[in-house]
Amino acid sequence: MSKLEIVVGKNGSLKIFGEFILKDADGKIVEPPIRPDKNWISLCRCGHSKNKPFCDGTHKSTAFESEVTAK
Template sequence: MPDENKVTIKVNDNGSLRVTGQVDLVDAEGNLFEHKDSFSLCRCGASGNKPFCDGTHKSVGFESAPRANQA
């Protein structure tokens, strides 16, 4: 059974950071961004809706597919 209090951040290949779970997303001044319990954050820097992903990474050719080190 998944822990409902746990936040998961998935690094999508060549795309966004997918955030799932209850988390506060705040700007540099501490103001809250409105969002759902699951949302995507921009990694490519080209989104027109920062800090959220709008899919622009596909048209700008963003490539990044890091993997966690496995011990």
């Protein structure tokens, strides 16, 4: 079994590659959007998505800036 991979995008979302289960604070499963053309989903980290916790691309039209680099 391969490890789940999470990529911190430059000035954008968290891209998740691999199988996962996402739950809300009450433990209920949050179904990700169906995207048969993609093998990843994005979680919003800018706070502006209208479809939280998923990224809807709104970060591109905001001044959200965050670049994370491994040390």
